[in-house]
Amino acid sequence: MVMSLDNTSRIKVRDKFFRLYLRKEKIDEIVCAIAGRIDVDYAGKTPLFLGILNGAFIFTSDLVRKLQVQCEISFVKYASYHGLESSEKISRLIGLNEKIKGRDIIIAEDIVDTGFTIANLLNDLKQYEPASVSIACFCFKKESFREDFKINYCGLEIPNLFVVGYGLDYDGAGRNFPDIYQLDESDV
Ligand code: IMP
Numbered sequence: 001m002v003m004s005l006d007n008t009s010r011i012k013v014r015d016k017f018f019r020l021y022l023r024k025e026k027i028d029e030i031v032c033a034i035a036g037r038i039d040v041d042y043a044g045k046t047p048l049f050l051g052i053l054n055g056a057f058i059f060t061s062d063l064v065r066k067l068q069v070q071c072e073i074s075f076v077k078y079a080s081y082h083g084l085e086s087s088e089k090i091s092r093l094i095g096l097n098e099k100i101k102g103r104d105i106i107i108a109e110d111i112v113d114t115g116f117t118i119a120n121l122l123n124d125l126k127q128y129e130p131a132s133v134s135i136a137c138f139c140f141k142k143e144s145f146r147e148d149f150k151i152n153y154c155g156l157e158i159p160n161l162f163v164v165g166y167g168l169d170y171d172g173a174g175r176n177f178p179d180i181y182q183l184d185e186s187d188v
Contacts, residue, residue: 018181019181030156031066031138038067049071051108053077054167054169055167076121105134107136112145134152135153137154166179
């Protein structure tokens, strides 16, 4: 079995234990707050959300359903993370196939770690001449951040923890948990 609860309510995902970090109710409040700010900033506009797959599929779908403003939604997919380590070897798997020129783009990301994934996307977007680009992320690992772009809508700053749930995975598993769990190094 890939995921299971042991008798101390820890989650086991593959070979690692994780413990509760953030409950779904709190996640919901954070996403509502981001949506409220986007509604104010984009009143009268129709932004195009670019969710970064796979991780951001849940955050993006929650966020857009809380918005009052009209929007369009698309996804791009990069591969950058293997197991518990971030990697700077990025390959774009699904390209930008929407009309970007002159559009107000909001990049939606589950978690910003080194920032390398979004830095690549920002670079790729330039050639399509969007009217504006802003970034919404659910979690931000500020201590790991190595880029210099601004995060316009940041849900939550977290320490340099490895987390799963709410779209975030450990080797492909754990994305479907509604709550977020942190790696429990005190396992066995
Ligand atoms: P960055 O390019 O280093 O900012 O990494 C961003 C990507 O790494 C995210 O979209 C996630 O897929 C993945 N990632 C970063 N931190 C974590 C984590 O704690 N758990 C699961 N995935 C993570």
